[in-house]
Amino acid sequence: MSTAQYSGKHITVAGLGVSGVSAARALAGLGARVTVVDGGDGEVLRERAAFLDSQxxxxxxxxxxxxxxxTDLVVTSPGWRPDSPLFAAAAAAGVEVVGDVEVAWQLRGEGAAPWLAVTGTNGKTTTVQMLASILQAAGLRTAAVGNIGTPIIDVVLGEQQYDVLAVELSSYQLHWAPSLRAHSAAVLNVAPDHLDWHGSLDAYAADKGRIYEGNTIACVYNVEDPATERLVMAADVEEGCRAIGFTLGAPGPSMLGVVDDLLVDRAFVADRHHQAQELAQICDIAPAAGPAAPHNIANALAAAALARAFGVEPAAVRDGLRSFRPDAHRIAHVADVDGVAYVDDSKATNPHAAQASLAAYESVVWIAGGLAKGATFEELVAASAKRLRGAVLIGADRALIKQALARHAPDVPVVDLDRTDTGAMAAAVREATRLAGPGDTVLMAPACASMDMFTNYSKRGEAFAEAVRELAAGRDGEQ
Structure with missing residues (x-):
């Protein structure tokens, strides 16, 4: 669809968040008559409404x-559920509903930068940032966009020219982007998440799998997660597109993997049956990867696979990984106090992410809880029980975790803080400190969303870090 085809249309934008404001401004700039609808009415929304009204x-x-x-077209923000009354009304009126990513894809001009796309239950943002760092190290003009925070419509319609884009896509965004066709794409993992939105794990996985549709060069999948390979096999791709696996073990042909302390490529080499190309060392990956953060090694391999699919040389993979630094609240070491390490992994907003985080440490006092989003915690607790020295539970759905602990880790001491106020985090840190001993790690990996207590996971992580700093300052004062 050309930009001219939006001119004169009445377009309803659902949602007044970052992507909604971006879509509304862009579409109005293309000559559309835009109405934005939102169910909220808070101070921030009124400020945004006044800004848009001025335009x-x-x-x-x-x-x-x-x-x-x-209304001729509805453009939805990612979080709006498919069963929303607005969309039912649109269907009854014969009006199409698409997402902002779909609009961005349709608005790309001739010779537009190809998309290297990433989705998965966990690791999307880190992988996309690693990928952008590698592409930059190769001298390519690129940006990390999409679900990572930079609205992709703004990038597509902006004046800056790019050689390639590193695009993070959520299951929500993929659900509403039927015509998206990436150069290459990766699904990092599939685990139960957002089931309250999608309705079932199968529907959630199917939306993740949309990222592979129409790929031209490579569909990158996780060898350790068979669900991702099944999505590749089910995808309708361009002739010649290859399935490329990544694994924490030694790679077979058409895979990237690990040999000793090296990341190696047996996919994009002249003779993949008999040769492997060294890409980087494990110590090139931040934060301290090695056995402490195996999921970061997997993220690096996925990023490297997409970069290699785009023709990036091995040296750029190494240099890009060396220069990459992760965002805050991702398995971030806050402090050591009396021999106990305090780690903030507030970004672990579902059980799959929390399990990866817990697996990084031998002896853990676990701070967990929040909004479960339809998730269950049986598998997480069963897999992590031997590492747990204690648990401190906060948040609206903490009872679900408490029940799983009672079934699978009955000997682990549990403190159930019957609080959902923001001050509960300081109390949680105090209780975790009481349970911990030298050599333990107090790990805040909630396995839940944060919105019952905090604005977002960043605010939750900041509350944890502040409580730890106050603890450390108090101990220093006692000496």
């Missing part, structure tokens, strides 16, 4: 169920 964009707050009269 001639109509905003309806506290009214998200009714389709504005004369």
């Amino acid at each position: 001639g964009i109509t905003v309806r707050l506290a009214d998200a169920d009714t389709l504005p009269e004369g």
Whole structure:
């Protein structure tokens, strides 16, 4: 669809978040008549509404169920559920619903930068940032965009020219992007998450698998997660597109993997049956990878596979990984106090992520809880029980974790903090400190979303770090 085809259309944008504001401004700039609807009515939303109103964009707050009269197209923000009344009204009126990623894909101009796309239950942001770092090390003009925080419509319509884009895509975004066709794409892993939105694990996985549709060069999958390979096998790709695996073990042909302390490539070499190309050392990966963070090694391998699919040389993979530094709240060491390490992994917002985090440490006092989003915790606790020295539970759905601990780790001491206020984090750190001894790790890997207590996972991580710093300062004062 050309930009001219939006001119004069009445487009309803669902949601007044970052992507909604971006889509509304872009579409209005293309000559569309835009109405934004949102069910909320807080101070921040009113400020955004006033800003859009100043640009001639109509905003309806506290009214998200009714389709504005004369709507030709609905563009939804990622979090809106498919069963929303607005979309039911659109279907009844014969109006198409798409997402902002779909609009961005349709608006790409001739010769537009190809997309290297990443999805998965966990590790998306880190992998996309690693990929962008590798591409930059190769001298390519690139940006990390999409679900990572930079609205992709802004990038597609901006003046900056790119050689290639590193694109993070959530299952929500993929659900609403039917025509997306990436150069190459990776599904890092598939585990139960957002089931309250998708309705089932199969539906969630199917939306993840959309990222492979129409790939031209490579579909990258996780050898240790058979669900990702099944998604590759089910995808309708371009002739000649290859399935490329990544593994923490020694790689077979058409795979990337690990040999001793090296990341190696047996996919993009002249003779993949008999040769392997060294890409980097494990020590090149931050944060301290090795046995302490195997999921970061997997992320690096996935990023390297996508970069190699784009023709990046091995030296750039190494240099890009060396220069990469992860965002905050991702298995971040905060402090050591009296021989106990305190680690912030607030980004572990589901059981799969928390399990990877717990696997990095031998003896853990675990701080967990929040909004479960339809998840269960049986597998997580069963797999991690031998590492748990104690657990401190906070948040709205902490009872679900407590029940799993009672079944699978009955000897582990549990402190159930019946609190959902923001001050509960300081209390949780105090209780975890009481349970911990020298050599232990107090790990805040909640396995849940944060919105019952905090604005987002970053605020939750900041609360944990502040509580740890206060603890450390108090101990220093006692000496």
